[in-house]
Structures are given as structure tokens and as C-alpha cells.
Amino acid sequence: MTRRSGKREKAISSTSDDRRKPEKSGAEAPPKAVGESGSSRKVLGLKKDNRHKKIMRNYRKMQRARRKDPYAGFRQYPTNKLADLDLIHKYIRQLKESDGFDVDVYPGLCFAAVYVPRPEFKEPCQLRTDAIEMSQLAVAQFNSDNRDSKGVPYEFQGIERVVSYSCNGEIFLITFQAREAETDDIKTFQAKVFDPPGLDEEEEREVMLVRLKEL
Known part of the structure; x- marks a missing residue:
């Protein structure tokens, strides 16, 4: 009886030791450095090729151009609500005749109504x-x-x-x-x-x- 109990205790102890090994090996593994993750590599790559700086440089260039010409780089987008045609024609006529200075009507928020009184x-x-x-x-x-x-x-x-x-x-x-x-x-x-x-x-x-x- 004593020998059987000894073998059983030995088997239990060896099994518990085996179960503890992965925990021990996982604890000893060094943590990953911050720069080694995939997302961090992408961010570093973005900074490395200066794409962000190029985008901002082009944006500032376009905004400087729009100071002189508000329609520089302008893209026409459709609008759901159309203003009265007579009002639109008057608005456009005032823009052309006064370079935008003598505009006193506004057709509403639409893609071409850049000048706002x-x-x-x-x-x-x-x-x-x-x-x-x-x-x-x-x-x-x-x-x-x-x-x-x-x-x-x-x-x-x-x-x-x-x-x-x-x-x-x-x-x-x-x-x-x-x-x-x-x-x-x-x-x-x-x-x-x-x-x-x-x-x-x-x-x-x-x-x-x-x-x-x-x-």
C-alpha cells in the first residue's frame, strides 16, 4: 500500500510540474519592444517617407491659391436643394460685375455659392x-x-x-x-x-x- 501511494504521489507531482512549465517559460520570455509591433512599424514608415508632410504641404499650397481665387482646385458637387433660378442669375451677375464686392443676395448653401454676404x-x-x-x-x-x-x-x-x-x-x-x-x-x-x-x-x-x- 505504501509503495502504491508513493508512486501515485510521484505521478501527481510530476504532472503538476509539467503543468507549471509553460507558465514558467512564458514568464521568463522577454516582453516585446514597443517598436516591434506591426502597427508601430506602419507609423514609423509613414514618418520615414514623409507622406504626411507632403499632404500638408499640398494642402497649404492650395489654400494659398484660394486666397486669390476662391475657385482654385474647385470641384463641383451636386446639391439636393436648388435655389430660385432668378436669384442664382442675380448672384452670378453681381459676382461678375463687382469682383465679389457688391454681392447682397445669396442663393443658399450650394456648391458654387462661395462668396457670402x-x-x-x-x-x-x-x-x-x-x-x-x-x-x-x-x-x-x-x-x-x-x-x-x-x-x-x-x-x-x-x-x-x-x-x-x-x-x-x-x-x-x-x-x-x-x-x-x-x-x-x-x-x-x-x-x-x-x-x-x-x-x-x-x-x-x-x-x-x-x-x-x-x-
Whole structure:
């Protein structure tokens, strides 16, 4: 009886030792390094061939082009809702006749209606404050450009109309009035100003165009 029990105990102990071996070998295996996983290799590969930088470089290039031409790289997408045809024709006519400055109608959100009239500037709001600041910046630019030709400086008076379109930031087409300092004559100006995104600290507002409005 004693011998049988001894064999049985030996068998049980050997079986338990065998069961513990995989646990022991698994515990001793060194953990995988972070860079050895498949997903990590893909991320490193993306950084290595600079595809992300190339995508961002092309995006910034297109956005700079859209500052001058809002339809640069433009693709027409279908829209579910069609605006009134008479309103669309009037909108297009105003765009062509005034280079986008004298647009006071809007056919609604559709693929070709890039220029948006902003009548809310007439009420106290952030847009009104920004439009005044940009107009003053444009007047200063106009005075600086015409200083050599002995042009009479102008002083900002008030805003008539604001139109805008988006381009990783926003382009504002502002029609405003300014007073000639010497004669007190009031003249109407047009200014095109780029306003960078609020989080972009590397760029400042840029006066792309300022001119006297043709009558």
C-alpha cells in the first residue's frame, strides 16, 4: 500500500510540474519592444517617407491659391436643394460685375455659392469690430502706397458692405468710406483682406488689395 501511494504521489507531482512549465517559460520570455509591433512599424514608415508632410504641404499650397481665387482646385458637387433660378442669375451677375464686392443676395448653401454676404456687421458684434480693424489697416496701406506721389492721406469713416469666403482662414471683401484729410471729401474704397485662423500665430492679417471704387 505504501509503495502504491508513493508512486501515485510521484505521478501527481510530476504532472503538476509539467503543468507549471509553460507558465514558467512564458514568464521568463522577454516582453516585446514597443517598436516591434506591426502597427508601430506602419507609423514609423509613414514618418520615414514623409507622406504626411507632403499632404500638408499640398494642402497649404492650395489654400494659398484660394486666397486669390476662391475657385482654385474647385470641384463641383451636386446639391439636393436648388435655389430660385432668378436669384442664382442675380448672384452670378453681381459676382461678375463687382469682383465679389457688391454681392447682397445669396442663393443658399450650394456648391458654387462661395462668396457670402455678411449683413450682420451692421449690428454690434465681433464681425463689425474685425471689419473696422481691417478697413483701418487697408486705409493705412493705401496712404503708405501713395505717399511718394504726394497723395493726400485718408481717414476711415464707416463700412458699407462686407462679403467673405473661406480659405483656411477667411478672405474679407470690404466696401468702406474714408475722408480725405485736406478737402473733407468722402471717397468709397474696396479692400480685400486675408484674416488667418484664430489659432494661427505665425500669420497676420494681410491687405491683398485696396483701391478707390470705380463709379
